[in-house]
Amino acid sequence: ETGVTQSPTHLIKTRGQQVTLRCSSQSGHNTVSWYQQALGQGPQFIFQYYREEENGRGNFPPRFSGLQFPNYSSELNVNALELDDSALYLCASSRASGRAVETQYFGPGTRLLVL
Amino acid sequence: AQTVTQSQPEMSVQEAETVTLSCTYDTSESDYYLFWYKQPPSRQMILVIRQEAYKQQNATENRFSVNFQKAAKSFSLKISDSQLGDAAMYFCAYKRAQGAQKLVFGQGTRLTINP
Numbered sequence: 001e002t003g004v005t006q007s008p009t010h011l012i013k014t015r016g017q018q019v020t021l022r023c024s025s026q027s028g029h030n031t032v033s034w035y036q037q038a039l040g041q042g043p044q045f046i047f048q049y050y051r052e053e054e055n056g057r058g059n060f061p062p063r064f065s066g067l068q069f070p071n072y073s074s075e076l077n078v079n080a081l082e083l084d085d086s087a088l089y090l091c092a093s094s095r096a097s098g099r100a101v102e103t104q105y106f107g108p109g110t111r112l113l114v115l
Numbered sequence: 116a117q118t119v120t121q122s123q124p125e126m127s128v129q130e131a132e133t134v135t136l137s138c139t140y141d142t143s144e145s146d147y148y149l150f151w152y153k154q155p156p157s158r159q160m161i162l163v164i165r166q167e168a169y170k171q172q173n174a175t176e177n178r179f180s181v182n183f184q185k186a187a188k189s190f191s192l193k194i195s196d197s198q199l200g201d202a203a204m205y206f207c208a209y210k211r212a213q214g215a216q217k218l219v220f221g222q223g224t225r226l227t228i229n230p
Contacts, residue, residue: 033217042119042206042220043160056217088158094216103150104218106160 004093004107012113013081021076021110023091031055031096032074033104034066037088049074050096078112086114117142119209121221128197129229135182136192136224138207146212149183149190154223155203163205166190168212194226202228 005024013019025032031050035043045058049068063079072093078085088111092104118141128134140149151163166174166183173181178195194201207221 031216035218040223042222043218045217045219048216056214058217090160092160092218096216102216103162103165104216105162106152108157108159111158 004091004105006089006091006107006110008110009108010111010113012115014115015081015083017081017114018077018079019081019112021078021089021091021112023074023076023093023107025072025074025091025093026105029093029095029105030072031094031102032068032072033092033094034074034076035090035092036060037090037109039087043090046076081114083114086112088112117144117147117209117211117219119207119219119221121205121207121224123224124222125225125227127227127229128194130197130199132197133193133195134197134226136194136205136207136226138190138192138221140188140190140207140209140219142188142209142211144211148210148212149181150208150210150218151179151181151190151192152206152208152220153201153203154206160206164192197228199228199230202226 033048034046037043047057048055052068068074088109090109091107094102094104149166153161164176182191204223208218
């Protein structure tokens with residue numbers, strides 16, 4: 001069983017640029033969630049995608065956007081990067097199935113540094 | 116809004132001893148799920164244990180067990196026979212049973228294992 005993968009592992013950008021982060025979900029999973037983890041903090045929920053549609057969003061501005069593809073992989077796009085966007089970005093996949101609790105399994109993350 | 120609080124920023128324990136990490140949460144929901152995740156220096160968030168709020172029995176996974184006190188909104192993690200590989204950041208997380216499936220994380224507890 002293939003786990004959650006993310007690319008790239010590290011990324012350096014300058015303020016004002018745009019970035020795209022990628023996530024491949026675990027085999028059999030149809031839901032992807034994205035989290036931002038600032039240094040020394042717990043992860044903060046950005047948004048979740050289920051069946052290619054956004055299914056919940058945290059307190060992040062519209063310049064954070066995403067996509068989910070038919071194969072359930074996902075992208076996180078951030079426009080007009082700010083210094084405070086520097087963080088570890090975590091992707092988690094799960095399988096939504098009615099009311100069943102579906103545990104989220106995380107990828108290794110992408111470390112983004114904005115200069 | 117739901118919140119999760121971990122009041123111990125750092126804990127240390129001697130190898131082979133037992134340690135308990137604390138977590139409290141605030142919610143008006145009656146049906147929800149609680150998790151402990153471990154994040155070693157490799158950054159990948161790893162599920163340690165999960166608890167369904169409707170279950171009175173405390174969850175156990177090998178050396179890891181929880182003390183779930185629903186009325187007190189407390190969810191502590193006990194690690195028995197601590198091993199050097201247990202050293203990591205530990206995060207407590209909450210998820211509603213219905214609606215948006217986001218995880219709400221605490222600030223984390225850094226656990227050090229002394230040989």
